[in-house]
Amino acid sequence: MPMNAGTFILVAVVKIVIAVFVLLTACAYTVWLERKVVGHIQNRWGPTRVGPFGLLQPLADGLKFILKEDLTPPYVNRTIYILAPMLALTMALTSIALIPVGPVIHAFGISTPIQITGVVNSATGRGADINIGLLIILGITSLGVYGIALAGWSSNSKYSLLGALRASAQMVSYEIALGLSLVGVLILSGTFSLHAIVEMQQGTWFGFIPKWNIFRGQIFAFFIYLMAAFAETNRVPFDLPEAESELVAGYHTEYSAMKFAMFFVAEYANMITVACLASILFLGGWSGPVFGPAILQALLPVFWFALRIVFFMFVYIWVRGTLPRFRYDQLMGFGWKFLFPLALANILITALVVAWRA
Amino acid sequence: MLETVLFLIFAAICVGGAINLLAQKHPISSALSLIVVMGSLAMVYLLLGAEFVAAVQIIIYAGAIMVLFVFVIMLLNAGEEERSATGSRVAMVLGVPGLLAAAVTTGWVLTRHGPASTPVVLGEFHGSAHAIGRLLFHEFLLPFEVTSVLILVAIMGAVVLARRGE
Numbered sequence: 001m002p003m004n005a006g007t008f009i010l011v012a013v014v015k016i017v018i019a020v021f022v023l024l025t026a027c028a029y030t031v032w033l034e035r036k037v038v039g040h041i042q043n044r045w046g047p048t049r050v051g052p053f054g055l056l057q058p059l060a061d062g063l064k065f066i067l068k069e070d071l072t073p074p075y076v077n078r079t080i081y082i083l084a085p086m087l088a089l090t091m092a093l094t095s096i097a098l099i100p101v102g103p104v105i106h107a108f109g110i111s112t113p114i115q116i117t118g119v120v121n122s123a124t125g126r127g128a129d130i131n132i133g134l135l136i137i138l139g140i141t142s143l144g145v146y147g148i149a150l151a152g153w154s155s156n157s158k159y160s161l162l163g164a165l166r167a168s169a170q171m172v173s174y175e176i177a178l179g180l181s182l183v184g185v186l187i188l189s190g191t192f193s194l195h196a197i198v199e200m201q202q203g204t205w206f207g208f209i210p211k212w213n214i215f216r217g218q219i220f221a222f223f224i225y226l227m228a229a230f231a232e233t234n235r236v237p238f239d240l241p242e243a244e245s246e247l248v249a250g251y252h253t254e255y256s257a258m259k260f261a262m263f264f265v266a267e268y269a270n271m272i273t274v275a276c277l278a279s280i281l282f283l284g285g286w287s288g289p290v291f292g293p294a295i296l297q298a299l300l301p302v303f304w305f306a307l308r309i310v311f312f313m314f315v316y317i318w319v320r321g322t323l324p325r326f327r328y329d330q331l332m333g334f335g336w337k338f339l340f341p342l343a344l345a346n347i348l349i350t351a352l353v354v355a356w357r358a
Numbered sequence: 359m360l361e362t363v364l365f366l367i368f369a370a371i372c373v374g375g376a377i378n379l380l381a382q383k384h385p386i387s388s389a390l391s392l393i394v395v396m397g398s399l400a401m402v403y404l405l406l407g408a409e410f411v412a413a414v415q416i417i418i419y420a421g422a423i424m425v426l427f428v429f430v431i432m433l434l435n436a437g438e439e440e441r442s443a444t445g446s447r448v449a450m451v452l453g454v455p456g457l458l459a460a461a462v463t464t465g466w467v468l469t470r471h472g473p474a475s476t477p478v479v480l481g482e483f484h485g486s487a488h489a490i491g492r493l494l495f496h497e498f499l500l501p502f503e504v505t506s507v508l509i510l511v512a513i514m515g516a517v518v519l520a521r522r523g524e
Contacts, residue, residue, distance in 0.1 A: 077386075080386070080390075130409075131409060131483065131486060131487070132409045132410060132412075132413045132487065135410070135413035135414070135417065136413055136416075138413075138417055138421075139413055139416035139417045139420070139421055140416075141421075142416075142417055142420070142421025142422060142425070143416070143420060143421055145421070145425050146393070146425070146428070149425065149428055149429070149432065150386075150390075150428075152432070153386065153428075153432045161432065161435075164432065165429065165432060165433060168425055168428070168429045168432075169429065171425075172422060172425050172426065172429075175421075175422070192487060
């Protein structure tokens with residue numbers, strides 16, 4: 001049933017509110033998970049005081065950020081200093097709009113896919129989204145660099161500036177490996193539409209091997225993507241832009257209270273977006289066993305999708321608790337001399353195999 | 359109706375950004391204005407139904423080239439531009455009439471002698487990645503490959519120039 005414009009806007013607003021709420025909560029609890037897991041890796045308990053297992057700790061942290069004094073240091077470029085955290089957070093929260101979380105659901109006489117930019121194709125009754133979804137996500141991610149670069153520059157402090165310079169060089173370099181690692185998947189699927197890419201990976205071979213892209217020869221691409229994604233989100237072992245042993249806190253040294261919290265949330269939101277993209281492109285999105293009554297059938301795909309995100313978050317934290325930080329020249333060498341040629345080789349081999357089969 | 363409103367909004371942002379680019383004294387502000395121009399140009403491409411070009415415009419120009427611009431400005435810590443108090447007298451006298459004449463002539467030529475065109479309907483996408491790939495690798499294969507070789511030569515030239523100091 002096609003919807004009229006009013007219903008469409010209402011559904012879209014409901015989806016946006018839910019997505020922003022879920023994303024921010026997920027960011028808060030990723031921080032909690034990180035403190036817990038890193039604590040256990042280092043033989044500590046992590047947060048335990050606020051609520052059972054420290055579960056209310058994110059709430060206390062949020063309250064602390066709101067109540068702290070919002071300090072603007074003198075000699076900063078005020079306009080850009082205020083603009084930068086907004087830019088970082090906006091870009092981080094925007095890209096989630098293009099992520100398909102589940103297939104089409106039917107509720108209250110309305111059919112809609114669980115994706116903000118998704119619609120139902122009235123001819124087939126299946127979900128559809130914009131043709132260039134993946135490219136738009138890459139574009140928004142690449143605009144996120146400005147938040148960090150401008151924050152460092154406008155702070156008028158040497159630590160901030162050095163952090164921002166490192167961040168922009170690193171993110172531009174690793175964007176190449178990141179983008180090229182996705183080309184193999186694109187050759188296999190022949191579309192930029194994220195919804196279509198997930199639909200293509202449903203089903204299994206011989207009843208137990210899922211038809212995920214990672215099992216279609218994209219396993220190297222997956223690991224290239226994962227490593228480039230760590231660098232894109234400035235996480236250990238590539239967290240040079242905020243290396244606390246050399247740069248105090250890097251690009252956000254001069255930020256306090258909510259402005260600092262905005263960078264913090266932006267970083268975790270970016271981690272979640274990158275994890276979403278990894279599960280959509282390589283791990284079959286929301287595919288998984290679906291059974292039971294109608295309500296369970298609608299919610300299980302979302303659960304399988306969320307499970308993959310939690311897995312990636314755990315990997316992020318695990319790596320952080322295990323690996324030391326790279327040196328800066330090693331970081332650049334690794335990106336340009338190892339990941340970049342490997343991604344090119346992957347494209348070449350995938351293209352040859354696809355051409356051979358055609 | 360909707361497409362006209364959207365076009366006017368993004369065209370206004372684009373022209374405003376371009377004027378701000380010239381008016382700003384600080385290189386970072388000018389670079390940011392240029393990013394605004396790139397972004398609104400991408401929206402205009404999208405209105406024309408060229409979705410792939412719009413996305414590439416954002417990724418390449420706004421996301422990569424301008425990041426390098428900002429990077430270099432930050433690295434050199436470029437300060438505010440110094441301007442001489444008196445401008446060129448010729449530009450002051452001839453600037454506005456010359457600009458108007460150029461705009462009118464271009465508009466007249468384009469409306470009278472431009473190629474026959476059919477208006478694009480909002481929501482129809484003709485410039486899909488599929489169509490562009492087909493054009494590049496079938497009709498325009500040779501120019502495309504020649505351009506790639508040109509870019510390769512430029513990269514090699516840059517590497518040679520950069521290594522000369524060692």
